[in-house]
Amino acid sequence: xxxxxxxxxxxxxxxxxxxxxxYIFHTIRQVFELYGFQPLETPAMEHLETLxxxxxEEGDKLIFKILNNGLSDPKNTGKAREAFENVxxxxxxxxxxxxxxxxxxxxxxxxxxxxxxxxxTYPFKRYQIQPVWRADRxxxxxxxxxxxxxxxxxxxxxxxxxxxxxxxxxxxxxxxGLPVSIRLNNRKILAALAEVCGGSDKMxxxxxxxxxxxxxxxxxxxxxxxxxxxxxxxxxxxEKYLAIEGTNEEKxxxxxxxxxxxxxxxxxxxxxxxxxxYGSPANLLVxxxxxxxxxxxxxxxxxxxxxxxxxxxxxxxxxxxxDLTGLFGxxxxxxxxxxxGVDRIYDxxxxxxxxxxxxxxxxxxxxxxxxxxxxxxxxxxxxxLREKGVAAEIYHELAKFDKQFKYAERKGIRYAAIIGPGxxxxxxxxxxxxxxxxxxxxxxxxxxxLSFA
RNA sequence: GUGAUUGUAGCUCAGUUGGUUAGAGCACCAGAUUGUGGUUCUGGGGGUCGUGGGUUCGAACCCCAUCAGUCACCCCA
Numbered sequence: 103x104x105x106x107x108x109x110x111x112x113x114x115x116x117x118x119x120x121x122x123x124x125y126i127f128h129t130i131r132q133v134f135e136l137y138g139f140q141p142l143e144t145p146a147m148e149h150l151e152t153l154x155x156x157x158x159e160e161g162d163k164l165i166f167k168i169l170n171n172g173l174s175d176p177k178n179t180g181k182a183r184e185a186f187e188n189v190x191x192x193x194x195x196x197x198x199x200x201x202x203x204x205x206x207x208x209x210x211x212x213x214x215x216x217x218x219x220x221x222x223t224y225p226f227k228r229y230q231i232q233p234v235w236r237a238d239r240x241x242x243x244x245x246x247x248x249x250x251x252x253x254x255x256x257x258x259x260x261x262x263x264x265x266x267x268x269x270x271x272x273x274x275x276x277x278x279g280l281p282v283s284i285r286l287n288n289r290k291i292l293a294a295l296a297e298v299c300g301g302s303d304k305m306x307x308x309x310x311x312x313x314x315x316x317x318x319x320x321x322x323x324x325x326x327x328x329x330x331x332x333x334x335x336x337x338x339x340x341e342k343y344l345a346i347e348g349t350n351e352e353k354x355x356x357x358x359x360x361x362x363x364x365x366x367x368x369x370x371x372x373x374x375x376x377x378x379x380y381g382s383p384a385n386l387l388v389x390x391x392x393x394x395x396x397x398x399x400x401x402x403x404x405x406x407x408x409x410x411x412x413x414x415x416x417x418x419x420x421x422x423x424x425d426l427t428g429l430f431g432x433x434x435x436x437x438x439x440x441x442x443g444v445d446r447i448y449d450x451x452x453x454x455x456x457x458x459x460x461x462x463x464x465x466x467x468x469x470x471x472x473x474x475x476x477x478x479x480x481x482x483x484x485x486x487l488r489e490k491g492v493a494a495e496i497y498h499e500l501a502k503f504d505k506q507f508k509y510a511e512r513k514g515i516r517y518a519a520i521i522g523p524g525x526x527x528x529x530x531x532x533x534x535x536x537x538x539x540x541x542x543x544x545x546x547x548x549x550x551x552l553s554f555a
Numbered sequence: 556g557u558g559a560u561u562g563u564a565g566c567u568c569a570g571u572u573g574g575u576u577a578g579a580g581c582a583c584c585a586g587a588u589u590g591u592g593g594u595u596c597u598g599g600g601g602g603u604c605g606u607g608g609g610u611u612c613g614a615a616c617c618c619c620a621u622c623a624g625u626c627a628c629c630c631c632a
Contacts (some may be wrong), residue, residue, distance in 0.1 A: 107623085110623085110624085158630090160630050160631090161630080161631085163556080163630095164630080164631085206632090234632085236631080236632090238629095238630075238631075239556085239629095240624095240625090241625075241626060241627075242625085242626075242627095243632080244630095244631070244632080245632090248632065249632090250632065310630095395631095396630065396631060407632095415631065415632070416631080416632065418632070419631090419632070441632070442632080443631095443632030444632085445632070446632055447632090470590090470591095472590075502589090502590090503590055503591055503592075504588085504591080504592055504593095505592090506591095507591070507592030507593085508592060508593085509592095510592075511592055511593065518591085518592085520590080520591080522590060523590090524590085532591090534591075534592090536592075536593090539592095541591080
């Protein structure tokens, strides 16, 4: 028999891990609901053509494709062989693969909006908490199956949405006790920089390069820009742009003068100023002019969240996209959204030991099993506790005391209820608090009145 | 997709001029203790040394291939 295993980049989650993950999910879901977002779920798989071409060249390569069924059917084999040639040549072919696992939640959402745009009430605010899959090579903080928690608003140009989404980030990370910086920038400013540097077609090259500033340093960024065919004066302008620092206000003032007269850039700066000055907790919002973000559908303000005091990629990101549903034949529906990377948030919280101790609590009371008649009484008392919503267990078989104690201890059960022959005869229950070591004796009635809060 | 690194008991790891029967800690099981856990003591079970070849009288150790994990790049949550 083959050794049991699971695919690269996937994980099993044990009981304790699931409890901690649920704690994060509940926190996020609660805040989404507080801001009026409604839940949505979409299928794990989509038509391949729904996903292709939406994430850039690199993104497309990371989409998990699903092999069609029925390829061995004689009437399909000819087409399948032809299709295979296409696939090894780097193309897609419907005769071999026409479905794929979802790569993110935003594109499936756009597809959903395009399919249902007649019935939706706008602005439509939805949240979605589901796994996504990417065929990346796994490493720290990177998995092939991971959860995203997205909140998006479509059908509204208002910057109030950006303000609220920033507030959601702030609130969620405050609730989790996780210190973060929420960085924001505007694609319009990056577009303006590209224009000023003589080529809006170079925007992707420029943003990809400057996004790496804090990782590889100024010299390497300049080198990369050179290699991508920018002139010396163009690189010079970008160098000035990258040199901008100070408070949010100072940064925006400097950009304003650098991009003076550029209409797109002015608009982008105005939008950032609007959001920053809306009375949101500006101490967490940091303007980061080097922030670019890879997904190429963003057109306005973009967000990225980094955890402080820990080495980890971004734990959240998002931004405004002006015409996502246009890709699916429904033009003119603007949107803006954010995403939480639960798996990375989990890793960071684990590393910083931020999970509260009480996320583990499952069973509250363990009834010892000390005989047939004794366990029957224990079962009755246990049922009464369950009626009250107190999680209770009866040890599954007659066993030695220390075995039953050890079971309770390992499962983190706080109370042991002991009913042996003596207690049965006296119609009482001994209750031991395993945390304090204190043991008390109760009549059956008194036991029934305990709250175990 | 590119590059590096690791693979020995359930877990964490020792194990060199290649040499008997491959070790430790933790965990597990049993007993000391037939109704009071966490400590301690004693004993016990458990390993095709990732897999497949090769070199050698002899391989956990050297060589080749392969698989798997980890990390970095790319990209990203």
